[in-house]
Amino acid sequence: MEYLSVEEAKDRNGLRLVLTAGVPGPFGEAAKALFRHHNVDFLPVRQIGGRDNPELIEWTRHRNAPIALYNNEAPRVRWLELIELAERLGSGSSLFPDAMIDRITMVGLINEIAGENSLIWNARILMLHETVLAVGEQKARRNPMLQDYQYDQGSVERAKQKVSETIDYLTNHIKHLSSDYLIGDRLSAADIYYAYISNVFAPQPHEINPMPDTLRRSYEVVPNLLGDVDSVLVEFRDRIFEKHLETPLTF
Known part of the structure; x- marks a missing residue:
C-alpha cells in the first residue's frame, strides 16, 4: 500500500486515514474495511508502529493508528467514532443492526x-x-x-x-x-x-x-x-x- 507522509497529508482534503505502515494492525484493517464497505475513498497516511511519531502528534495530538481525519473536522480515533463516520460519509447497508x-x-x-x-x-x-x-x-x-x-x-x-x-x-x-x-x-x-x-x-x-x-x-x-x-x-x-x-x- 502506498502511503502519504504526514506533511503530504496535511495539505489534502477528504478522508485521510492514518495506518501503521507495513503491518496488518487489527484496528487499522477494521477501519479500512468499514470505509470500504460504505464505498468511502480514503488516503492512507503513514504511522510507524511502536515509535513516538512526533510529527503525527503535532498534527493530530495522537501517536497511534488508526486516525481518521475528514476535511477540517477533529481527528477520530475510537472505534465507535470510526463506525459512525463511515456510516455518515458512505453508502450501502448500515453496519448497525436494525433493532x-x-x-x-x-x-x-x-x-x-x-x-x-x-x-x-x-x-x-x-x-x-x-x-x-x-x-x-x-x-x-x-x-x-x-x-x-x-x-x-x-x-x-x-x-x-x-x-x-x-x-x-x-x-x-x-x-x-x-x-x-x-x-x-x-x-x-x-x-x-x-x-x-x-x-x-x-x-x-x-x-x-x-x-x-x-x-x-x-x-x-x-x-x-x-x-x-x-x-x-x-x-x-x-x-x-x-x-x-x-x-x-x-x-
Whole structure:
C-alpha cells in the first residue's frame, strides 16, 4: 500500500486515514474495511508502529493508528467514532443492526473485543510480556506501547484470565448463533472487528494475511499460552472473510 507522509497529508482534503505502515494492525484493517464497505475513498497516511511519531502528534495530538481525519473536522480515533463516520460519509447497508437491543449488544460486544481492557488489549499485554522476558524490561520500555497498555508484571495473570474469559464467551456465543453473523441477520461492525482481531488468538495463514514474521511470532503468544481455540471461532472468521472482506490483506 502506498502511503502519504504526514506533511503530504496535511495539505489534502477528504478522508485521510492514518495506518501503521507495513503491518496488518487489527484496528487499522477494521477501519479500512468499514470505509470500504460504505464505498468511502480514503488516503492512507503513514504511522510507524511502536515509535513516538512526533510529527503525527503535532498534527493530530495522537501517536497511534488508526486516525481518521475528514476535511477540517477533529481527528477520530475510537472505534465507535470510526463506525459512525463511515456510516455518515458512505453508502450501502448500515453496519448497525436494525433493532435497538441488537445495536446495544453490538456496541457492548465490540467493546469487549476492541475497547480498553478488552480481548485485544489484554492479548497485547501478554505479547509485551514476552518481549520483556526476551530483552529485559528496561530495553522493552523503549516501546511506548508498554506505557499505553499500562504494562507491569502484575497485569500478566489478569490479562491471561481476561483473554481466556472472552474467548470462552465468543466460543459459546458463536456455537449458539441462529444466523451467519454475530448479531442480527446481516453483517455488522461486530463481525468486522472480530474477524481482524481474531488474529491475536488464531493467526490467519500467510496466503491470506502475509504479516511480517516478527508480528506472526507475537500473534502466536496467546495460542502458545492458552492452547488452540475451538474450531468454530476460526470457521466463523473465515466465512466472514470469504463473504465480505478483501483477501489477501494489503498493508
